[in-house]
Amino acid sequence: MDNFDNIFDKFNDEALGEEQWLEPTPDVYGRIENEISDNPRKRLLFWWILSGISIILISLCSFMLLNKEDKSDKRDADISVQNYTTVQKDHTPIVSSTTPKLSNIESVKKDENELSKKTALLNSARLIQEDLDVKTQIPTTNNHLHLKDHIKNVSNSLKANLVNNKEVKTSEAFSKEQVIFNKRELVNIQFLDPFVRNENIRPNTRMISLSPKFASIENNDRDDQKINKPWSGIVGIHYLNWSDKLNENYRTALSPADFNKSDGSGQHIYIGIDRELTSKVSGQLLVGYSNISTSSGHNSILNYDNSSEVNLENKLESVTLATPYGFVNSDISIRRDENASSDDVQLFSAIHSKHNLRMMNVNMNVMYQLISLKRVDMKIGTGLGYHRLLELKNDLDYINTNHSEYSFVRGAVTENQMSLNNGFFSSDLMLTLGYILNDQLSSNLRFDYSQSLSPLFNDSNFSSTSRYYSLGLQLMYRL
Amino acid sequence: MAERILHMNHPATDYFLIEQILQGDKKKFEILYKRYSRMIHLVCLRYAKTSSEAEDFLQDSFVSIFKGLDKYDLDKGNFSTWSKKVAVNVCLQHLRKKSFSFYLGNLTEIVSPQSNDPTPLDNLSLQELTKKIQTLPTGYRAVFNMFIIDGFSHKEIAVKLGITESSSRSQLTKAKKYLRGQLSHQNYKVTYG
Structure with a gap:
C-alpha cells in the first residue's frame, strides 16, 4: 500500500542540494531579469499608449466644443427670450401668450412696441443669417434690408396660408405645433412671430400649419432628419470569434483524454432595417449568414492490429472521436514502417479535428444613442437572436501517433454528431460607433457579443453552448 | 527577541x-x-x-x-x-x-487493473515520482499536488479550482488509482459515460 504521507515528506524536504536534475537551465534567470528590470522598450510602449489615448481624448473634446459652438445661437436666443419677457411684463398683451412646452423656456408675453421689435429683430437676424449667407454676426443696414425682404416673404406665405385654411391659430397653438421640433426651432418661431403678427394677423385670431413656412430657417440637426426619415436599410460584414463552452459533465468525461479545443473564427454578413422610435432609441431587425471554423483535439489509444494489416497499413474503423458538439465516428489508416516489429502495438495518439458551422441568423435589437456629436455618434444595444444551423461539417485534420515507426496516412469522419439542436436562441449586446458620411449614408464600426441561451449540442448529460464576439463594418442608408 | x-x-x-x-x-x-x-x-x-x-x-x-x-x-x-x-x-x-478541465465527476471511468505486485509509490525516487505525477491528466494532477503535497484541504481546493468538494475527493481517488495503475505498467483506456 502506498504511503502518501511519505510522498509529502519527500517533496517538502528542503534539502534539495543533491538533486542536480532540478537545476533550471541557465537562461531562465536571464529571462526573469529582463522582466523585472525597467525595460526601456516597455516604457516607450507606455508613452505610445499614453499619446494615443491623449489624441483620442483631445479629438473627442474638440468634437464636443465644436458641437457647443454650433448651439451658441440657441443659447443667445434663450437669453433674449428672457430679456424680452422682462421688457414686456409692464405692457398689456395684445394677441396672446405662448404656453411653455419646455422647462427652460419661459412663458413669453407678447406685445407690440418698438423695443420688443428691436430685440426680436436682432435675434431673428442672427437666426436668419445662415439663410442669407451673411458671415458677420452684427446686424448691418444691409442685413436689415435682407431681413425685411425675408419677413415680407414669410408674411406673404402666411397670408396665402390664412386664405387657404380659413382659420388662424393663436401663438399658443403655434407653440404646440412646434414642440415636436427641437427647442431651437421653437425659440426661432417665437421671435419671428411678432413681425408676422404685426403685419398680417389680427389679435386673438387662430393660426394653423405655420411650420412649413419656416422651412428655410430650419437647422440641419441630425435628430430632426431622423424623425423625418425613421427607416434605414442596413448591410454589414463582421469578423467573428467563436467559442464553445462544454458543460461540467462533458468536460469531466473528456478530461482524462486531455481534450482541448480552440476558439473558432469566421465571417458574419447581414442585411436589415432600422426604425427610429424616438430621437435616441431605434429598433433593428437583421437577417444574416455566418460561416465559422473551429478545431479540437484529444488523446486516444489506437490499436495497431498486425493480423488485419494490408500492405503495411491497418485500417481502423469507427474510431470514436470527441468534438465540442458531441461524438463522431471515423475511419483511420495507419502505416507501419517496414522495419518495425510485427507485434501488435498500442499507439498513444493525439487526434486533431476541424469543424465548420454554417448558420442563418435573425436578430432583433433595440439601440440607444449614448453620444451624438456633429457627425459621430455612439450607440449601445441589446437584443435577441435566433440561429439556425444549416450545416456542421467535421474533418479529421491529422493524427500524431507519437511513434516514429507508425504514421497517419488518411482518415475521414464517417458518422457525424447526433443530438444537435438545429435552432437556438441567443442574447446579444452591441456597441456601435457611427460616422455620418452624408444626409442619407452613415457607416458604423460595430462590436457584438452574443451568448446562446440554449445548447447547440445536447445529449442527456452532455451539452455545449456557444458564444461569440464580432467586430465589423456596417452601412446604414436612410430610406 | x-x-x-x-x-x-x-x-x-x-x-x-x-x-x-x-x-x-x-x-x-x-x-x-x-x-x-x-x-x-x-x-x-x-x-x-x-x-x-x-x-x-x-x-x-x-x-x-x-x-x-x-x-x-x-x-x-x-x-x-x-x-x-x-x-x-x-x-x-x-x-x-490552458482551458483544461479541472472538473471530475462520476462519469469518467479509468480502467486501471491493479497488478499483483505494484511498486509502492513512496519507494520511487523524487525524480521518478515527479515524472509519474506529470503523466496524470491535468485535472487529476492539480488536485493530487494540492492535496497530497501542498497541504490544501478539499475545501480550499474546491474554492481555488471552482469545483465542489466531492469532485475534489473523487478526483484525488482517481488520481491515486491512476498512479498505481501506471506503476503496474498497465495500459489505460478511457471510456465515456
Missing part, C-alpha cells in the same frame, strides 16, 4: 536580502533565485506536463515573487513557504489558461 533581530540583520538572511532588493538593489534577487530555484522548480515540475512548460512556470513564479516582495510578511511564515505558495498560484493560473 534580540537573537531574532540579530538573525534578521545577518547579511545572509532572506530578510536582509529582501530589504536590499526593496531599496532598489535588484541584483540581490539573483541570490534569492539561486537559493530557491530548485525548490520552486520542483513545484513547477509537479504541476506542469513537460520540463519546458515547468520552466515557463518557474520564470513567471519568480517574476511574481519579485513583484510581491513588498507584501511578504516575515511574521506569517518563512520566505520559502511564502514563495512556494506564490509558485503554486502561478502554476494554477497557467493551468486555468
Whole structure:
C-alpha cells in the first residue's frame, strides 16, 4: 500500500542540494531579469499608449466644443427670450401668450412696441443669417434690408396660408405645433412671430400649419432628419470569434483524454432595417449568414492490429472521436514502417479535428444613442437572436501517433454528431460607433457579443453552448 | 527577541536580502533565485506536463515573487513557504489558461487493473515520482499536488479550482488509482459515460 504521507515528506524536504536534475537551465534567470528590470522598450510602449489615448481624448473634446459652438445661437436666443419677457411684463398683451412646452423656456408675453421689435429683430437676424449667407454676426443696414425682404416673404406665405385654411391659430397653438421640433426651432418661431403678427394677423385670431413656412430657417440637426426619415436599410460584414463552452459533465468525461479545443473564427454578413422610435432609441431587425471554423483535439489509444494489416497499413474503423458538439465516428489508416516489429502495438495518439458551422441568423435589437456629436455618434444595444444551423461539417485534420515507426496516412469522419439542436436562441449586446458620411449614408464600426441561451449540442448529460464576439463594418442608408 | 533581530540583520538572511532588493538593489534577487530555484522548480515540475512548460512556470513564479516582495510578511511564515505558495498560484493560473478541465465527476471511468505486485509509490525516487505525477491528466494532477503535497484541504481546493468538494475527493481517488495503475505498467483506456 502506498504511503502518501511519505510522498509529502519527500517533496517538502528542503534539502534539495543533491538533486542536480532540478537545476533550471541557465537562461531562465536571464529571462526573469529582463522582466523585472525597467525595460526601456516597455516604457516607450507606455508613452505610445499614453499619446494615443491623449489624441483620442483631445479629438473627442474638440468634437464636443465644436458641437457647443454650433448651439451658441440657441443659447443667445434663450437669453433674449428672457430679456424680452422682462421688457414686456409692464405692457398689456395684445394677441396672446405662448404656453411653455419646455422647462427652460419661459412663458413669453407678447406685445407690440418698438423695443420688443428691436430685440426680436436682432435675434431673428442672427437666426436668419445662415439663410442669407451673411458671415458677420452684427446686424448691418444691409442685413436689415435682407431681413425685411425675408419677413415680407414669410408674411406673404402666411397670408396665402390664412386664405387657404380659413382659420388662424393663436401663438399658443403655434407653440404646440412646434414642440415636436427641437427647442431651437421653437425659440426661432417665437421671435419671428411678432413681425408676422404685426403685419398680417389680427389679435386673438387662430393660426394653423405655420411650420412649413419656416422651412428655410430650419437647422440641419441630425435628430430632426431622423424623425423625418425613421427607416434605414442596413448591410454589414463582421469578423467573428467563436467559442464553445462544454458543460461540467462533458468536460469531466473528456478530461482524462486531455481534450482541448480552440476558439473558432469566421465571417458574419447581414442585411436589415432600422426604425427610429424616438430621437435616441431605434429598433433593428437583421437577417444574416455566418460561416465559422473551429478545431479540437484529444488523446486516444489506437490499436495497431498486425493480423488485419494490408500492405503495411491497418485500417481502423469507427474510431470514436470527441468534438465540442458531441461524438463522431471515423475511419483511420495507419502505416507501419517496414522495419518495425510485427507485434501488435498500442499507439498513444493525439487526434486533431476541424469543424465548420454554417448558420442563418435573425436578430432583433433595440439601440440607444449614448453620444451624438456633429457627425459621430455612439450607440449601445441589446437584443435577441435566433440561429439556425444549416450545416456542421467535421474533418479529421491529422493524427500524431507519437511513434516514429507508425504514421497517419488518411482518415475521414464517417458518422457525424447526433443530438444537435438545429435552432437556438441567443442574447446579444452591441456597441456601435457611427460616422455620418452624408444626409442619407452613415457607416458604423460595430462590436457584438452574443451568448446562446440554449445548447447547440445536447445529449442527456452532455451539452455545449456557444458564444461569440464580432467586430465589423456596417452601412446604414436612410430610406 | 534580540537573537531574532540579530538573525534578521545577518547579511545572509532572506530578510536582509529582501530589504536590499526593496531599496532598489535588484541584483540581490539573483541570490534569492539561486537559493530557491530548485525548490520552486520542483513545484513547477509537479504541476506542469513537460520540463519546458515547468520552466515557463518557474520564470513567471519568480517574476511574481519579485513583484510581491513588498507584501511578504516575515511574521506569517518563512520566505520559502511564502514563495512556494506564490509558485503554486502561478502554476494554477497557467493551468486555468490552458482551458483544461479541472472538473471530475462520476462519469469518467479509468480502467486501471491493479497488478499483483505494484511498486509502492513512496519507494520511487523524487525524480521518478515527479515524472509519474506529470503523466496524470491535468485535472487529476492539480488536485493530487494540492492535496497530497501542498497541504490544501478539499475545501480550499474546491474554492481555488471552482469545483465542489466531492469532485475534489473523487478526483484525488482517481488520481491515486491512476498512479498505481501506471506503476503496474498497465495500459489505460478511457471510456465515456
